[in-house]
Amino acid sequence: MNAVSSFPYLPTASTTPLGMEVLRGLTARTKRLSPWLFYDERGSVLFEAITELPEYYLTRTEREIFAEHGDAILGAAGDSAQAILELGAGTAAKTDLLLAAAVRHRGEVAYYPIDIASSALDQARSRIAREMPQVSVQPIVSDYTRSLGELPGSERSRLVLYIGSSIGNFEPQAAAALLRRLRRQLAAGDRLLLGVDHVKDRTTLVRAYNDGAGVTAEFNRNVLSRINAELGGSFRPRLFRHRAVWNDRESRIEMHLESLVAQEVTIAALDLTVRFRRGESIHTENSYKFTAEAVKALLARGGFAPRQHWTDARSWFGVYLAEAV
Numbered sequence: 001m002n003a004v005s006s007f008p009y010l011p012t013a014s015t016t017p018l019g020m021e022v023l024r025g026l027t028a029r030t031k032r033l034s035p036w037l038f039y040d041e042r043g044s045v046l047f048e049a050i051t052e053l054p055e056y057y058l059t060r061t062e063r064e065i066f067a068e069h070g071d072a073i074l075g076a077a078g079d080s081a082q083a084i085l086e087l088g089a090g091t092a093a094k095t096d097l098l099l100a101a102a103v104r105h106r107g108e109v110a111y112y113p114i115d116i117a118s119s120a121l122d123q124a125r126s127r128i129a130r131e132m133p134q135v136s137v138q139p140i141v142s143d144y145t146r147s148l149g150e151l152p153g154s155e156r157s158r159l160v161l162y163i164g165s166s167i168g169n170f171e172p173q174a175a176a177a178l179l180r181r182l183r184r185q186l187a188a189g190d191r192l193l194l195g196v197d198h199v200k201d202r203t204t205l206v207r208a209y210n211d212g213a214g215v216t217a218e219f220n221r222n223v224l225s226r227i228n229a230e231l232g233g234s235f236r237p238r239l240f241r242h243r244a245v246w247n248d249r250e251s252r253i254e255m256h257l258e259s260l261v262a263q264e265v266t267i268a269a270l271d272l273t274v275r276f277r278r279g280e281s282i283h284t285e286n287s288y289k290f291t292a293e294a295v296k297a298l299l300a301r302g303g304f305a306p307r308q309h310w311t312d313a314r315s316w317f318g319v320y321l322a323e324a325v
């Protein structure tokens with residue numbers, strides 16, 4: 001197929017991060033797409049809707065922990081909270097609770113939310129500027145898996161927030177490598193606050209990623225619409241079924257998009273035709289679930305010493321404070 005010239009897409013799309021990821025993922029023997037591809041503008045809105053779903057306990061539970069222990073967390077972070085950085089901040093809705101605690105502790109706070117989704121960061125900036133004038137917000141649109149070398153605020157001690165269970169999207173080796181890269185950018189004594197989802201019963205886990213209203217299914221299929229819009233794809237999202245499964249051996253929820261029929265999809269900007277067998281799936285996300293021991297081991301592999309952690313009454317979610325050592 002040579003359809004590039006008939007579409008208004010750059011012929012160099014295969015060298016953009018999106019193009020490279022789609023090319024690599026859909027030509028692999030087991031098709032896969034990275035979860036960061038979910039977060040275009042519509043994906044960010046759908047994620048916000050997910051956080052409100054009755055089945056999606058993660059955001060609600062972490063927010064409860066921040067509401068109850070925000071002051072203790074900021075107290076334990078001590079001097080490190082002169083500058084607060086957040087990886088994958090999104091709209092930073094529940095971060096408000098930590099920022100408010102930081103203002104109570106320090107009076108003024110510099111906050112650097114980092115995200116690939118500029119629309120989500122815009123929302124965060126205008127809300128925080130309006131509601132918390134003591135917080136100076138400096139959003140950074142960036143992919144933290146590529147550009148951790150440019151972390152701001154190095155003239156002060158820093159507290160890095162990596163919450164919302166986002167570390168769970170990485171396979172164990174990659175998660176440890178990401179923490180090591182982060183550690184190299186920090187000074188000894190800087191802190192990391194890591195929010196992770198704990199292992200729990202399978203039904204609760206699967207329902208959180210397969211809600212009754214079908215919002216997570218829309219979120220998952222949105223990646224196909226994004227490829228259509230940005231790379232001239234011919235995906236018909238309705239011909240893919242959303243599937244969430246618990247993989248006990250790997251301790252993770254997997255999200256897949258399963259082709260309902262044998263079909264061919266073209267992606268003009270990549271000059272690519274992708275064939276699907278009926279039942280073949282694209283693996284779009286992993287969400288690893290941790291025990292407290294596994295989190296501490298991961299932090300240690302990343303170069304951080306676990307100091308303290310907080311959890312909810314059911315111990316469904318954990319927030320771990322660790323020190324760069």
Ligand SMILES: C[S@@+](CC[C@H](N)C(=O)[O-])C[C@H]1O[C@@H](n2cnc3c(N)ncnc32)[C@H](O)[C@@H]1O
Nearest residue numbers: 036039088089090115116117143144145163164
């Ligand atoms: C699951 S949401 C979590 C948002 C928020 N931290 C929370 O706890 O609700 C993941 C966020 O990370 C962002 N993200 C995903 N991969 C990223 C990457 N490689 N670099 C920067 N941001 C990323 C997404 O745009 C999204 O806003």
